[in-house]
Amino acid sequence: NAGVTQTPKFRVLKTGQSMTLLCAQDMNHEYMYWYRQDPGMGLRLIHYSVGEGTTAKGEVPDGYNVSRLKKQNFLLGLESAAPSQTSVYFCASSHSGRGNQPQHFGDGTRLSIL
Amino acid sequence: GENVEQHPSTLSVQEGDSAVIKCTYSDSASNYFPWYKQELGKGPQLIIDIRSNVGEKKDQRIAVTLNKTAKHFSLHITETQPEDSAVYFCAASKGSYIPTFGRGTSLIVHP
Numbered sequence: 001n002a003g004v005t006q007t008p009k010f011r012v013l014k015t016g017q018s019m020t021l022l023c024a025q026d027m028n029h030e031y032m033y034w035y036r037q038d039p040g041m042g043l044r045l046i047h048y049s050v051g052e053g054t055t056a057k058g059e060v061p062d063g064y065n066v067s068r069l070k071k072q073n074f075l076l077g078l079e080s081a082a083p084s085q086t087s088v089y090f091c092a093s094s095h096s097g098r099g100n101q102p103q104h105f106g107d108g109t110r111l112s113i114l
Numbered sequence: 115g116e117n118v119e120q121h122p123s124t125l126s127v128q129e130g131d132s133a134v135i136k137c138t139y140s141d142s143a144s145n146y147f148p149w150y151k152q153e154l155g156k157g158p159q160l161i162i163d164i165r166s167n168v169g170e171k172k173d174q175r176i177a178v179t180l181n182k183t184a185k186h187f188s189l190h191i192t193e194t195q196p197e198d199s200a201v202y203f204c205a206a207s208k209g210s211y212i213p214t215f216g217r218g219t220s221l222i223v224h225p
Contacts, residue, residue: 004157031211040123042203042217043158050211058212090157100146100165100207105157 002026006091006106013081013113021076021109023091030096032074033058033103034066036087043090049074050096081113116141118206120216128224133194135219137204138186144206147187148213149178152201161202162189194223 004025013019023032034046045058047066055066063085065077074093078085088110092103117140127133137147145166150158164171164178164187171178177190187206191198201220205213 040217042120043215045212048212092157094211096211100209100211100213102148102160102163103150103158103213105150105159107155107157 004091004093004104004106006089006109008109009107010110011112013078013111015081015083015113017081018077018079019081019111020078021089021091021111023074023076023093023106024072025074025091025093025104026072027093027095027104028071029093029104030071031094032068033092033094034064034074034076035090035092036060036085037090037108038087046076046089083113085111086113087111116144116206116208116214118204118214118216120204120219122219123217124220124222126222126224127194129194129196131194133191133198133221133223135189135202135204135221136186137188137206137216138184139206139214140185141206141208142182142185144208146207146213147178147180148205149189150203150205152203152218154200158203191221194221196223196225199223 033048035043049068052071092105094103095101148163152158180187204216207213
């Protein structure tokens with residue numbers, strides 16, 4: 001049972017390049033999330049999904065797009081990378097059971113934009 | 115929306131001492147309060163959580179207390195060990211799946 005797996009773990013991009021971050025979970029969770037973590041800023045929600053084929057904006061969605069074509073996968077895209085998007089990106093998932101449920105996080109993707 | 119304040123941002127203790135991290139929240143309807151531990155190079159991992167119908171919960175050296183009237187909750191770690199060194203995040207949510215996180219506390223336990 002791998003939990004939440006993020007690929008790649010590290011990436012360096014040039015300004016203007018595009019890329020896709022992949023998140024996969026094997027816990028059959030309905031909800032999935034993308035966060036970015038910057039020093040002193042905690043975890044900020046970029047986009048989230050409550051089920052296959054559905055996505056919604058979080059706190060800091062500008063410059064990012066997402067897709068959830070399969071329940072187990074949640075993709076985060078940067079169409080034209082900017083230095084301000086240098087960050088550590090975390091994917092998380094959670095069950096939709098009765099009441100609030102804890103989130104399960106991957107180990108992050110460290111992204112540098114030059 | 116919900117606002118979660120977490121203090122202190124950095125906490126330095128000697129091994130064996132206790133550590134306390136405090137969070138306040140703004141929305142009285144919040145009813146679920148998890149705590150996450152993030153080790154260097156890893157993602158946050160749930161260590162303990164509490165729901166609004168409970169005032170205190172313990173798990174070995176870790177405990178969480180909740181004061182709904184004052185809208186604050188705290189993480190207590192007793193007999194700290196070097197492996198407790200990490201960043202700790204509190205969060206609050208209210209019947210939805212979108213938690214609001216505090217900005218984190220860096221706990222340093224000196225041997």
